[in-house]
Amino acid sequence: MNGPVRVRYAPSPTGLPHVGNLRTALFNWLFARSRGGQFIVRIEDTDRTRLAQGAVEGILSGLRWLGIDWDEGPEVGGPHAPYFQSERLEIYQEAAQRLVEAGRAYRCYCSPERLREMRRQQAREKLSPGYDRRCLNITPKELEERRREGREPVVRFRMPDSGEITVDDIIRGEVTWRSELLDDFVILKSDGFPTYHLANVLDDHHMEITHVLRAEEWLSSSPRHLALYDALGLAPPRFGHLPMILGPDRSKLSKRHGATSTLEYKEMGYLPEALVNFMALLGWSLDDRTEIMNRDMLVESFSLERVVKAGAVFNLDKLEWMNGVYIRAMSHEELAGRVLAYWREYPPAEPPQPVDPAYLLSIIPLAQERLKTLEDAAERSAFFFRSELEYEPKGLALKGADAATTAAALERVLSIVEGRPVFNAEALEQDLRRLGAELGLSGRQLFGLVRVAVTGGKVSPPLFQTMEVLGRERCRRRIRGAIQALTGASGGAEPASAP
RNA sequence: GGCGCAUUCGUCUAGUGGACUAGGACACCGCCCUCUCAAGGCGGAGAUCACGGGUUCGAACCCCGUAUGCGCCA
Numbered sequence: 066m067n068g069p070v071r072v073r074y075a076p077s078p079t080g081l082p083h084v085g086n087l088r089t090a091l092f093n094w095l096f097a098r099s100r101g102g103q104f105i106v107r108i109e110d111t112d113r114t115r116l117a118q119g120a121v122e123g124i125l126s127g128l129r130w131l132g133i134d135w136d137e138g139p140e141v142g143g144p145h146a147p148y149f150q151s152e153r154l155e156i157y158q159e160a161a162q163r164l165v166e167a168g169r170a171y172r173c174y175c176s177p178e179r180l181r182e183m184r185r186q187q188a189r190e191k192l193s194p195g196y197d198r199r200c201l202n203i204t205p206k207e208l209e210e211r212r213r214e215g216r217e218p219v220v221r222f223r224m225p226d227s228g229e230i231t232v233d234d235i236i237r238g239e240v241t242w243r244s245e246l247l248d249d250f251v252i253l254k255s256d257g258f259p260t261y262h263l264a265n266v267l268d269d270h271h272m273e274i275t276h277v278l279r280a281e282e283w284l285s286s287s288p289r290h291l292a293l294y295d296a297l298g299l300a301p302p303r304f305g306h307l308p309m310i311l312g313p314d315r316s317k318l319s320k321r322h323g324a325t326s327t328l329e330y331k332e333m334g335y336l337p338e339a340l341v342n343f344m345a346l347l348g349w350s351l352d353d354r355t356e357i358m359n360r361d362m363l364v365e366s367f368s369l370e371r372v373v374k375a376g377a378v379f380n381l382d383k384l385e386w387m388n389g390v391y392i393r394a395m396s397h398e399e400l401a402g403r404v405l406a407y408w409r410e411y412p413p414a415e416p417p418q419p420v421d422p423a424y425l426l427s428i429i430p431l432a433q434e435r436l437k438t439l440e441d442a443a444e445r446s447a448f449f450f451r452s453e454l455e456y457e458p459k460g461l462a463l464k465g466a467d468a469a470t471t472a473a474a475l476e477r478v479l480s481i482v483e484g485r486p487v488f489n490a491e492a493l494e495q496d497l498r499r500l501g502a503e504l505g506l507s508g509r510q511l512f513g514l515v516r517v518a519v520t521g522g523k524v525s526p527p528l529f530q531t532m533e534v535l536g537r538e539r540c541r542r543r544i545r546g547a548i549q550a551l552t553g554a555s556g557g558a559e560p561a562s563a564p
Numbered sequence: 565g566g567c568g569c570a571u572u573c574g575u576c577u578a579g580u581g582g583a584c585u586a587g588g589a590c591a592c593c594g595c596c597c598u599c600u601c602a603a604g605g606c607g608g609a610g611a612u613c614a615c616g617g618g619u620u621c622g623a624a625c626c627c628c629g630u631a632u633g634c635g636c637c638a
Contacts, residue, residue: 184638193566194637237569246567248637285568285636306569313575315633346576346589353578354588373577376634380575383590393603434603497599512599524601 070102071275077109078120081326082127085310085318088344092307093278094133095367105272106138108149111258127327131337145272150264157259160267161220161252169296172218173200174211195248220253230288235305236372242288250289266293269302278305305369308348309376318379334440339388347377389437400433401426404442413443416450427534431526454521454543456550463514472551478515479544488537490529518547
Protein backbone atom coordinates (compact mmCIF):
# COMPACT_ATOMS: atom_id res chain seq x y z
CA MET A 66 0.00 0.00 0.00
CA ASN A 67 2.51 2.55 -1.11
CA GLY A 68 0.27 4.69 -3.25
CA PRO A 69 -1.32 7.88 -2.04
CA VAL A 70 -3.60 7.84 0.94
CA ARG A 71 -7.26 7.78 -0.04
CA VAL A 72 -9.91 8.13 2.63
CA ARG A 73 -13.61 8.76 2.51
CA TYR A 74 -16.50 10.20 4.39
CA ALA A 75 -19.58 8.12 3.68
CA PRO A 76 -22.66 9.63 5.31
CA SER A 77 -26.21 8.39 4.99
CA PRO A 78 -28.59 11.17 4.03
CA THR A 79 -30.97 10.50 6.88
CA GLY A 80 -30.90 13.95 8.45
CA LEU A 81 -28.78 16.97 9.18
CA PRO A 82 -25.10 16.24 9.71
CA HIS A 83 -24.37 15.61 13.29
CA VAL A 84 -21.23 16.88 15.07
CA GLY A 85 -20.12 13.31 15.67
CA ASN A 86 -20.32 12.59 11.96
CA LEU A 87 -18.54 15.75 11.03
CA ARG A 88 -15.79 15.03 13.53
CA THR A 89 -15.25 11.75 11.69
CA ALA A 90 -15.22 13.65 8.40
CA LEU A 91 -12.73 16.10 9.87
CA PHE A 92 -10.33 13.38 11.00
CA ASN A 93 -10.48 11.75 7.59
CA TRP A 94 -9.87 15.07 5.93
CA LEU A 95 -7.01 15.99 8.26
CA PHE A 96 -5.43 12.62 7.67
CA ALA A 97 -5.72 12.98 3.90
CA ARG A 98 -4.41 16.54 3.83
CA SER A 99 -1.59 15.81 6.24
CA ARG A 100 -0.45 12.91 4.08
CA GLY A 101 -0.94 14.59 0.74
CA GLY A 102 -3.74 12.17 -0.06
CA GLN A 103 -7.29 12.41 -1.31
CA PHE A 104 -10.53 12.88 0.52
CA ILE A 105 -13.64 11.40 -1.05
CA VAL A 106 -17.30 11.95 -0.20
CA ARG A 107 -19.71 9.15 -0.95
CA ILE A 108 -23.41 9.23 -0.21
CA GLU A 109 -24.72 5.96 1.19
CA ASP A 110 -28.36 6.24 0.29
CA THR A 111 -29.38 2.62 -0.01
CA ASP A 112 -31.72 2.59 2.95
CA ARG A 113 -34.65 4.12 1.16
CA THR A 114 -36.92 4.06 4.18
CA ARG A 115 -34.73 6.49 6.07
CA LEU A 116 -33.95 9.01 3.37
CA ALA A 117 -34.57 12.59 4.47
CA GLN A 118 -35.43 15.51 2.24
CA GLY A 119 -32.57 17.94 1.79
CA ALA A 120 -30.15 15.82 3.76
CA VAL A 121 -27.54 15.66 1.01
CA GLU A 122 -27.56 19.45 0.67
CA GLY A 123 -27.29 19.73 4.44
CA ILE A 124 -24.31 17.40 4.55
CA LEU A 125 -22.48 19.18 1.77
CA SER A 126 -23.15 22.64 3.11
CA GLY A 127 -22.01 21.52 6.56
CA LEU A 128 -18.74 20.34 5.05
CA ARG A 129 -18.34 23.51 3.04
CA TRP A 130 -19.06 25.70 6.03
CA LEU A 131 -16.33 23.96 8.00
CA GLY A 132 -13.94 24.31 5.11
CA ILE A 133 -13.68 20.57 4.53
CA ASP A 134 -13.24 20.24 0.79
CA TRP A 135 -13.43 16.98 -1.11
CA ASP A 136 -11.43 15.79 -4.09
CA GLU A 137 -14.06 13.40 -5.41
CA GLY A 138 -17.74 13.10 -4.72
CA PRO A 139 -21.06 14.85 -5.27
CA GLU A 140 -20.88 18.02 -7.36
CA VAL A 141 -17.20 17.61 -8.19
CA GLY A 142 -17.39 14.11 -9.68
CA GLY A 143 -14.29 12.03 -10.10
CA PRO A 144 -12.88 8.93 -11.77
CA HIS A 145 -15.05 6.59 -9.71
CA ALA A 146 -18.39 8.29 -10.28
CA PRO A 147 -21.19 8.00 -9.46
CA TYR A 148 -20.71 8.79 -5.78
CA PHE A 149 -24.26 7.96 -4.79
CA GLN A 150 -24.77 4.32 -3.92
CA SER A 151 -28.30 4.35 -5.25
CA GLU A 152 -26.76 4.81 -8.69
CA ARG A 153 -24.38 1.90 -8.32
CA LEU A 154 -26.84 -0.91 -7.78
CA GLU A 155 -25.59 -3.13 -10.61
CA ILE A 156 -22.18 -3.33 -8.96
CA TYR A 157 -23.68 -4.73 -5.78
CA GLN A 158 -26.13 -7.02 -7.50
CA GLU A 159 -23.47 -8.44 -9.74
CA ALA A 160 -21.18 -9.11 -6.80
CA ALA A 161 -23.96 -10.72 -4.79
CA GLN A 162 -24.73 -12.98 -7.73
CA ARG A 163 -21.08 -13.92 -7.98
CA LEU A 164 -20.93 -14.78 -4.30
CA VAL A 165 -24.02 -16.96 -4.63
CA GLU A 166 -22.50 -18.80 -7.57
CA ALA A 167 -19.29 -19.34 -5.67
CA GLY A 168 -21.21 -20.76 -2.72
CA ARG A 169 -20.17 -17.88 -0.45
CA ALA A 170 -23.71 -16.55 -0.23
CA TYR A 171 -27.21 -17.92 -0.61
CA ARG A 172 -30.76 -16.82 -1.13
CA CYS A 173 -33.01 -16.73 1.88
CA TYR A 174 -36.79 -16.80 1.72
CA CYS A 175 -37.52 -16.60 5.41
CA SER A 176 -40.34 -14.23 6.24
CA PRO A 177 -39.93 -11.39 8.72
CA GLU A 178 -42.43 -13.18 10.93
CA ARG A 179 -40.33 -16.31 11.02
CA LEU A 180 -37.18 -14.36 11.76
CA ARG A 181 -38.89 -12.53 14.58
CA GLU A 182 -40.12 -15.79 16.03
CA MET A 183 -36.65 -17.28 15.70
CA ARG A 184 -35.11 -14.41 17.63
CA ARG A 185 -37.72 -14.63 20.32
CA GLN A 186 -36.95 -18.29 20.66
CA GLN A 187 -33.24 -17.60 20.88
CA ALA A 188 -33.76 -14.97 23.50
CA ARG A 189 -35.92 -17.36 25.51
CA GLU A 190 -33.24 -20.03 25.38
CA LYS A 191 -30.52 -17.50 26.04
CA LEU A 192 -28.73 -18.34 22.85
CA SER A 193 -26.78 -15.77 20.92
CA PRO A 194 -29.03 -14.25 18.31
CA GLY A 195 -28.43 -14.93 14.66
CA TYR A 196 -29.85 -16.48 11.57
CA ASP A 197 -30.29 -20.25 11.86
CA ARG A 198 -29.38 -21.08 8.25
CA ARG A 199 -32.73 -22.55 7.47
CA CYS A 200 -32.39 -21.53 3.81
CA LEU A 201 -28.78 -22.56 3.42
CA ASN A 202 -29.79 -26.13 2.64
CA ILE A 203 -33.14 -25.48 1.10
CA THR A 204 -34.37 -28.40 -0.99
CA PRO A 205 -35.24 -27.89 -4.64
CA LYS A 206 -38.82 -28.70 -3.82
CA GLU A 207 -39.05 -26.07 -1.09
CA LEU A 208 -37.35 -23.61 -3.37
CA GLU A 209 -39.97 -24.26 -6.01
CA GLU A 210 -42.72 -23.66 -3.48
CA ARG A 211 -41.25 -20.37 -2.30
CA ARG A 212 -40.94 -19.19 -5.86
CA ARG A 213 -44.50 -20.10 -6.60
CA GLU A 214 -45.56 -18.08 -3.59
CA GLY A 215 -43.90 -15.19 -5.34
CA ARG A 216 -41.66 -14.39 -2.44
CA GLU A 217 -38.58 -12.27 -3.23
CA PRO A 218 -35.48 -13.60 -1.48
CA VAL A 219 -32.73 -11.72 0.26
CA VAL A 220 -29.13 -12.76 -0.22
CA ARG A 221 -27.22 -13.77 2.87
CA PHE A 222 -23.47 -13.98 3.17
CA ARG A 223 -22.25 -17.32 4.42
CA MET A 224 -19.85 -16.69 7.28
CA PRO A 225 -16.98 -19.14 7.68
CA ASP A 226 -17.93 -21.96 10.06
CA SER A 227 -14.79 -21.76 12.11
CA GLY A 228 -11.61 -19.85 12.58
CA GLU A 229 -10.85 -16.38 13.80
CA ILE A 230 -11.05 -13.02 12.17
CA THR A 231 -8.62 -10.40 13.34
CA VAL A 232 -8.77 -6.73 12.54
CA ASP A 233 -5.50 -4.91 12.90
CA ASP A 234 -7.00 -1.62 13.93
CA ILE A 235 -4.77 1.43 13.57
CA ILE A 236 -6.09 2.91 16.78
CA ARG A 237 -6.95 -0.10 18.89
CA GLY A 238 -4.49 -2.73 17.80
CA GLU A 239 -5.56 -6.27 17.05
CA VAL A 240 -9.15 -7.20 17.78
CA THR A 241 -10.26 -10.79 17.25
CA TRP A 242 -13.62 -12.52 16.77
CA ARG A 243 -14.49 -16.18 16.42
CA SER A 244 -16.25 -16.41 13.10
CA GLU A 245 -18.77 -19.06 14.14
CA LEU A 246 -20.24 -16.50 16.54
CA LEU A 247 -21.05 -14.22 13.63
CA ASP A 248 -24.23 -15.08 11.77
CA ASP A 249 -25.05 -15.07 8.09
CA PHE A 250 -25.96 -11.46 7.50
CA VAL A 251 -28.00 -10.04 4.65
CA ILE A 252 -25.99 -8.43 1.88
CA LEU A 253 -28.77 -7.83 -0.63
CA LYS A 254 -32.30 -6.96 0.38
CA SER A 255 -35.37 -8.31 -1.40
CA ASP A 256 -35.86 -5.01 -3.21
CA GLY A 257 -32.47 -5.47 -4.86
CA PHE A 258 -30.78 -2.83 -2.74
CA PRO A 259 -27.58 -3.78 -0.94
CA THR A 260 -27.12 -3.51 2.80
CA TYR A 261 -24.53 -1.22 4.28
CA HIS A 262 -22.00 -4.01 4.54
CA LEU A 263 -21.92 -5.05 0.91
CA ALA A 264 -22.12 -1.60 -0.61
CA ASN A 265 -19.54 -0.19 1.74
CA VAL A 266 -17.01 -2.93 1.06
CA LEU A 267 -17.45 -2.87 -2.69
CA ASP A 268 -17.29 0.88 -2.97
CA ASP A 269 -14.28 1.21 -0.73
CA HIS A 270 -12.56 -1.25 -3.00
CA HIS A 271 -13.62 0.33 -6.28
CA MET A 272 -12.81 3.79 -5.05
CA GLU A 273 -9.37 2.58 -4.00
CA ILE A 274 -9.81 3.59 -0.39
CA THR A 275 -6.65 2.86 1.58
CA HIS A 276 -7.81 3.70 5.11
CA VAL A 277 -11.27 3.37 6.55
CA LEU A 278 -11.51 5.75 9.47
CA ARG A 279 -14.93 5.54 11.03
CA ALA A 280 -16.58 5.79 14.42
CA GLU A 281 -16.18 3.03 16.97
CA GLU A 282 -19.78 1.94 16.59
CA TRP A 283 -18.67 0.18 13.40
CA LEU A 284 -15.98 -1.86 15.05
CA SER A 285 -18.31 -4.83 15.48
CA SER A 286 -19.08 -4.96 11.79
CA SER A 287 -15.47 -4.98 10.68
CA PRO A 288 -15.03 -8.79 10.92
CA ARG A 289 -17.99 -9.15 8.55
CA HIS A 290 -16.37 -6.72 6.20
CA LEU A 291 -13.09 -8.56 6.34
CA ALA A 292 -14.89 -11.83 5.57
CA LEU A 293 -16.56 -10.14 2.62
CA TYR A 294 -13.29 -8.83 1.24
CA ASP A 295 -11.91 -12.31 1.56
CA ALA A 296 -14.84 -13.97 -0.21
CA LEU A 297 -14.68 -11.41 -2.99
CA GLY A 298 -10.97 -11.96 -3.39
CA LEU A 299 -10.18 -8.34 -2.59
CA ALA A 300 -7.45 -6.84 -0.45
CA PRO A 301 -9.01 -4.96 2.47
CA PRO A 302 -8.04 -1.41 3.39
CA ARG A 303 -6.62 -0.53 6.79
CA PHE A 304 -9.19 0.16 9.47
CA GLY A 305 -9.13 2.70 12.25
CA HIS A 306 -12.04 3.09 14.64
CA LEU A 307 -12.31 6.54 16.09
CA PRO A 308 -13.65 7.27 19.57
CA MET A 309 -17.25 8.37 19.67
CA ILE A 310 -18.59 11.72 20.69
CA LEU A 311 -20.86 11.46 23.68
CA GLY A 312 -23.54 13.50 25.36
CA PRO A 313 -23.23 14.65 28.97
CA ASP A 314 -24.63 11.28 30.11
CA ARG A 315 -21.85 9.51 28.19
CA SER A 316 -24.17 7.84 25.72
CA LYS A 317 -23.86 8.34 21.98
CA LEU A 318 -24.56 11.97 21.17
CA SER A 319 -28.09 12.35 19.85
CA LYS A 320 -30.95 14.77 19.40
CA ARG A 321 -32.10 14.48 22.96
CA HIS A 322 -28.81 16.00 24.08
CA GLY A 323 -29.75 19.29 22.46
CA ALA A 324 -28.09 20.89 19.48
CA THR A 325 -26.23 18.24 17.54
CA SER A 326 -26.32 19.30 13.93
CA THR A 327 -23.44 21.36 12.71
CA LEU A 328 -25.71 23.87 11.08
CA GLU A 329 -27.36 24.54 14.41
CA TYR A 330 -23.99 25.66 15.70
CA LYS A 331 -23.68 27.93 12.73
CA GLU A 332 -27.03 29.43 13.56
CA MET A 333 -26.02 29.87 17.20
CA GLY A 334 -23.17 32.06 16.04
CA TYR A 335 -20.22 29.72 16.32
CA LEU A 336 -17.31 30.20 13.97
CA PRO A 337 -16.36 27.32 11.70
CA GLU A 338 -12.68 27.71 12.56
CA ALA A 339 -13.50 27.44 16.26
CA LEU A 340 -15.69 24.39 15.72
CA VAL A 341 -12.99 22.74 13.64
CA ASN A 342 -10.37 23.43 16.29
CA PHE A 343 -12.68 22.20 19.01
CA MET A 344 -13.73 19.03 17.18
CA ALA A 345 -10.11 18.21 16.41
CA LEU A 346 -9.47 18.14 20.14
CA LEU A 347 -12.31 15.69 20.73
CA GLY A 348 -10.32 12.49 20.56
CA TRP A 349 -7.00 13.89 19.50
CA SER A 350 -4.34 16.14 20.96
CA LEU A 351 -0.99 17.43 19.88
CA ASP A 352 0.72 17.59 23.25
CA ASP A 353 0.09 18.62 26.82
CA ARG A 354 -0.52 22.30 26.12
CA THR A 355 -1.31 23.33 22.57
CA GLU A 356 -5.02 23.98 22.13
CA ILE A 357 -5.56 26.85 19.75
CA MET A 358 -4.68 25.56 16.32
CA ASN A 359 -5.84 26.85 13.00
CA ARG A 360 -6.57 24.67 10.04
CA ASP A 361 -3.02 24.73 8.70
CA MET A 362 -1.52 23.85 12.04
CA LEU A 363 -3.97 21.00 12.43
CA VAL A 364 -3.14 19.62 9.01
CA GLU A 365 0.52 19.91 9.75
CA SER A 366 0.42 18.20 13.11
CA PHE A 367 -2.41 15.68 12.80
CA SER A 368 -1.53 12.03 13.20
CA LEU A 369 -3.50 8.89 13.90
CA GLU A 370 -0.96 7.80 16.51
CA ARG A 371 -2.23 10.53 18.77
CA VAL A 372 -5.89 9.66 18.47
CA VAL A 373 -7.37 8.73 21.82
CA LYS A 374 -9.28 5.48 22.37
CA ALA A 375 -12.03 6.47 24.78
CA GLY A 376 -15.16 8.39 23.84
CA ALA A 377 -15.27 12.12 24.48
CA VAL A 378 -18.10 14.15 25.99
CA PHE A 379 -19.01 17.19 23.95
CA ASN A 380 -18.34 20.11 26.28
CA LEU A 381 -20.24 23.18 25.16
CA ASP A 382 -18.56 25.44 27.74
CA LYS A 383 -15.20 24.87 26.19
CA LEU A 384 -16.48 25.41 22.67
CA GLU A 385 -17.93 28.72 23.83
CA TRP A 386 -14.62 29.78 25.31
CA MET A 387 -12.76 28.78 22.18
CA ASN A 388 -15.20 30.65 20.00
CA GLY A 389 -14.49 33.74 22.07
CA VAL A 390 -10.77 33.23 21.58
CA TYR A 391 -11.26 33.20 17.82
CA ILE A 392 -13.54 36.23 17.93
CA ARG A 393 -10.97 38.20 19.90
CA ALA A 394 -8.22 37.24 17.51
CA MET A 395 -9.98 38.81 14.52
CA SER A 396 -9.39 42.25 13.14
CA HIS A 397 -12.22 44.74 13.65
CA GLU A 398 -12.99 44.75 9.95
CA GLU A 399 -13.11 40.97 9.81
CA LEU A 400 -15.42 40.73 12.79
CA ALA A 401 -17.70 43.45 11.47
CA GLY A 402 -17.93 41.58 8.19
CA ARG A 403 -18.77 38.33 9.96
CA VAL A 404 -21.44 39.96 12.07
CA LEU A 405 -22.99 41.58 9.02
CA ALA A 406 -23.02 38.30 7.14
CA TYR A 407 -24.47 36.53 10.14
CA TRP A 408 -27.23 39.12 10.47
CA ARG A 409 -28.00 38.82 6.79
CA GLU A 410 -28.50 35.08 7.16
CA TYR A 411 -30.20 35.17 10.54
CA PRO A 412 -31.79 38.62 10.97
CA PRO A 413 -32.02 39.52 14.65
CA ALA A 414 -35.01 41.21 16.29
CA GLU A 415 -32.69 44.09 17.09
CA PRO A 416 -30.94 46.11 15.75
CA PRO A 417 -33.23 46.72 12.77
CA GLN A 418 -31.65 45.63 9.52
CA PRO A 419 -29.87 46.69 7.48
CA VAL A 420 -27.38 48.41 9.67
CA ASP A 421 -24.89 51.15 8.82
CA PRO A 422 -21.61 49.25 8.33
CA ALA A 423 -19.45 52.20 9.32
CA TYR A 424 -21.34 52.69 12.57
CA LEU A 425 -21.11 48.95 13.26
CA LEU A 426 -17.38 49.03 12.67
CA SER A 427 -16.99 51.76 15.27
CA ILE A 428 -18.93 49.66 17.78
CA ILE A 429 -16.95 46.47 17.19
CA PRO A 430 -13.87 47.44 19.25
CA LEU A 431 -16.15 47.89 22.25
CA ALA A 432 -18.05 44.65 21.76
CA GLN A 433 -15.37 42.27 20.55
CA GLU A 434 -13.90 41.02 23.79
CA ARG A 435 -17.36 40.63 25.26
CA LEU A 436 -18.69 38.27 22.59
CA LYS A 437 -18.77 34.55 22.91
CA THR A 438 -20.71 33.99 19.73
CA LEU A 439 -21.82 36.01 16.73
CA GLU A 440 -25.31 35.71 18.08
CA ASP A 441 -24.31 37.78 21.12
CA ALA A 442 -23.49 40.72 18.89
CA ALA A 443 -27.10 41.77 18.41
CA GLU A 444 -27.88 41.92 22.09
CA ARG A 445 -24.59 43.57 22.97
CA SER A 446 -24.91 46.28 20.40
CA ALA A 447 -28.66 46.84 20.34
CA PHE A 448 -28.57 49.91 22.56
CA PHE A 449 -26.23 51.66 20.14
CA PHE A 450 -28.97 51.56 17.53
CA ARG A 451 -32.09 52.20 19.55
CA SER A 452 -33.87 55.41 18.75
CA GLU A 453 -35.51 55.57 22.11
CA LEU A 454 -34.45 54.26 25.47
CA GLU A 455 -36.82 53.16 28.16
CA TYR A 456 -35.84 53.92 31.70
CA GLU A 457 -36.91 52.35 34.86
CA PRO A 458 -36.91 55.13 37.44
CA LYS A 459 -35.21 52.74 39.82
CA GLY A 460 -32.34 52.27 37.43
CA LEU A 461 -31.74 55.99 37.31
CA ALA A 462 -31.88 56.54 41.04
CA LEU A 463 -28.67 57.93 42.44
CA LYS A 464 -28.04 56.19 45.69
CA GLY A 465 -29.07 58.26 48.69
CA ALA A 466 -30.36 61.10 46.55
CA ASP A 467 -33.83 62.10 45.44
CA ALA A 468 -34.98 62.42 41.87
CA ALA A 469 -34.44 66.14 41.77
CA THR A 470 -30.83 65.86 42.89
CA THR A 471 -30.22 63.12 40.37
CA ALA A 472 -31.81 65.15 37.63
CA ALA A 473 -29.65 68.09 38.60
CA ALA A 474 -26.54 65.96 38.28
CA LEU A 475 -27.66 64.83 34.86
CA GLU A 476 -28.22 68.45 33.88
CA ARG A 477 -24.57 69.08 34.66
CA VAL A 478 -23.59 66.09 32.56
CA LEU A 479 -25.78 67.37 29.78
CA SER A 480 -24.03 70.72 29.75
CA ILE A 481 -20.69 68.97 29.50
CA VAL A 482 -21.94 66.88 26.59
CA GLU A 483 -23.29 69.94 24.87
CA GLY A 484 -20.40 72.17 25.69
CA ARG A 485 -17.33 70.07 24.95
CA PRO A 486 -15.53 71.45 21.94
CA VAL A 487 -14.02 68.07 21.26
CA PHE A 488 -16.29 65.11 21.84
CA ASN A 489 -14.10 62.13 22.59
CA ALA A 490 -13.52 59.60 25.32
CA GLU A 491 -10.49 61.26 26.79
CA ALA A 492 -12.06 64.67 27.12
CA LEU A 493 -15.30 63.26 28.48
CA GLU A 494 -13.47 61.28 31.08
CA GLN A 495 -11.59 64.36 32.25
CA ASP A 496 -14.70 66.47 32.53
CA LEU A 497 -16.87 63.84 34.11
CA ARG A 498 -14.25 62.98 36.69
CA ARG A 499 -13.97 66.63 37.58
CA LEU A 500 -17.74 66.85 37.87
CA GLY A 501 -17.83 63.81 40.10
CA ALA A 502 -15.31 65.35 42.44
CA GLU A 503 -17.26 68.56 42.52
CA LEU A 504 -20.53 66.82 43.32
CA GLY A 505 -18.90 64.55 45.84
CA LEU A 506 -19.82 61.48 43.84
CA SER A 507 -17.58 58.48 43.28
CA GLY A 508 -16.85 57.29 39.80
CA ARG A 509 -18.99 54.29 40.46
CA GLN A 510 -21.96 56.47 41.35
CA LEU A 511 -21.75 59.16 38.70
CA PHE A 512 -20.60 56.97 35.85
CA GLY A 513 -23.17 54.36 36.75
CA LEU A 514 -25.88 56.96 36.48
CA VAL A 515 -24.62 58.29 33.18
CA ARG A 516 -24.28 54.75 31.89
CA VAL A 517 -27.93 54.05 32.53
CA ALA A 518 -28.93 57.40 31.02
CA VAL A 519 -26.90 56.88 27.89
CA THR A 520 -27.17 53.12 27.31
CA GLY A 521 -30.37 52.22 29.13
CA GLY A 522 -28.64 49.51 31.12
CA LYS A 523 -26.30 48.93 34.00
CA VAL A 524 -23.88 46.92 31.96
CA SER A 525 -22.06 48.24 28.94
CA PRO A 526 -18.64 48.67 27.45
CA PRO A 527 -16.47 51.35 29.04
CA LEU A 528 -18.58 54.48 29.36
CA PHE A 529 -16.46 57.15 27.73
CA GLN A 530 -15.62 55.17 24.64
CA THR A 531 -19.26 54.20 24.41
CA MET A 532 -20.28 57.86 24.52
CA GLU A 533 -17.73 58.73 21.89
CA VAL A 534 -19.09 56.07 19.56
CA LEU A 535 -22.67 57.11 20.24
CA GLY A 536 -21.74 60.66 19.40
CA ARG A 537 -22.70 63.94 20.93
CA GLU A 538 -26.18 64.10 19.47
CA ARG A 539 -27.35 60.71 20.64
CA CYS A 540 -25.87 61.28 24.09
CA ARG A 541 -27.57 64.64 24.38
CA ARG A 542 -30.98 63.27 23.48
CA ARG A 543 -30.67 60.29 25.73
CA ILE A 544 -29.59 62.32 28.74
CA ARG A 545 -32.50 64.64 28.18
CA GLY A 546 -34.80 61.69 27.98
CA ALA A 547 -33.44 60.42 31.27
CA ILE A 548 -33.99 63.77 32.94
CA GLN A 549 -37.53 63.79 31.70
CA ALA A 550 -38.11 60.31 32.99
CA LEU A 551 -36.85 61.47 36.36
CA THR A 552 -38.76 64.69 36.64
CA GLY A 553 -41.86 63.40 34.98
CA ALA A 554 -41.80 66.37 32.64
CA SER A 555 -43.48 65.03 29.60
CA GLY A 556 -43.92 68.12 27.48
CA GLY A 557 -40.31 68.86 26.72
CA ALA A 558 -39.43 71.18 23.92
CA GLU A 559 -37.69 68.33 22.15
CA PRO A 560 -38.84 64.75 21.99
CA ALA A 561 -36.32 62.36 23.40
CA SER A 562 -36.35 60.28 20.32
CA ALA A 563 -34.38 59.91 17.16
CA PRO A 564 -30.80 58.76 17.22
C1' G B 565 -28.43 -12.17 26.46
C1' G B 566 -23.98 -12.77 23.09
C1' C B 567 -19.72 -10.34 21.15
C1' G B 568 -16.50 -6.20 21.28
C1' C B 569 -14.31 -1.67 23.03
C1' A B 570 -13.16 1.64 26.88
C1' U B 571 -11.84 3.39 32.01
C1' U B 572 -6.27 9.74 34.63
C1' C B 573 -9.58 16.19 38.21
C1' G B 574 -17.05 17.69 36.76
C1' U B 575 -15.39 17.91 31.22
C1' C B 576 -11.38 17.70 27.14
C1' U B 577 -6.65 15.83 27.74
C1' A B 578 -0.73 15.12 28.93
C1' G B 579 1.58 10.74 30.42
C1' U B 580 4.57 4.65 26.65
C1' G B 581 8.67 1.56 33.93
C1' G B 582 12.32 6.10 37.87
C1' A B 583 12.00 13.78 35.84
C1' C B 584 4.61 12.26 39.02
C1' U B 585 4.41 15.49 45.70
C1' A B 586 0.24 13.20 38.22
C1' G B 587 1.10 18.57 33.97
C1' G B 588 -2.21 21.83 30.78
C1' A B 589 -7.15 23.70 29.24
C1' C B 590 -12.58 24.69 30.07
C1' A B 591 -15.87 25.32 34.05
C1' C B 592 -15.71 26.84 39.46
C1' C B 593 -13.71 30.04 43.69
C1' G B 594 -10.51 34.19 45.45
C1' C B 595 -7.31 38.41 44.66
C1' C B 596 -5.36 42.23 41.31
C1' C B 597 -6.69 45.66 37.32
C1' U B 598 -11.26 48.73 37.09
C1' C B 599 -16.70 53.51 35.80
C1' U B 600 -20.27 48.41 35.15
C1' C B 601 -19.56 43.93 32.20
C1' A B 602 -15.83 41.57 29.83
C1' A B 603 -10.79 40.56 28.59
C1' G B 604 -6.15 40.02 31.06
C1' G B 605 -2.69 38.82 35.29
C1' C B 606 -1.89 36.06 39.79
C1' G B 607 -3.49 32.29 43.03
C1' G B 608 -6.84 28.26 44.92
C1' A B 609 -9.73 24.10 45.10
C1' G B 610 -10.35 19.70 42.28
C1' A B 611 -7.66 12.85 40.14
C1' U B 612 -5.79 7.51 46.55
C1' C B 613 -4.65 7.39 37.79
C1' A B 614 -12.17 2.28 38.25
C1' C B 615 -11.11 -1.82 41.81
C1' G B 616 -8.24 -6.29 43.27
C1' G B 617 -4.13 -9.20 42.52
C1' G B 618 0.58 -9.99 40.38
C1' U B 619 5.65 -8.85 37.66
C1' U B 620 9.65 -5.36 39.18
C1' C B 621 14.46 -2.45 43.48
C1' G B 622 10.48 0.74 41.42
C1' A B 623 3.93 0.80 37.92
C1' A B 624 -0.91 5.71 35.92
C1' C B 625 2.34 3.04 32.44
C1' C B 626 3.52 -4.37 31.80
C1' C B 627 0.33 -9.11 32.95
C1' C B 628 -4.24 -11.42 35.00
C1' G B 629 -9.02 -10.98 37.07
C1' U B 630 -13.32 -8.11 38.57
C1' A B 631 -16.56 -4.01 38.18
C1' U B 632 -18.76 -0.22 35.62
C1' G B 633 -19.87 2.39 31.20
C1' C B 634 -20.59 2.38 26.15
C1' G B 635 -21.27 0.24 21.23
C1' C B 636 -23.04 -3.55 17.90
C1' C B 637 -26.36 -7.64 17.14
C1' A B 638 -32.59 -6.46 17.15
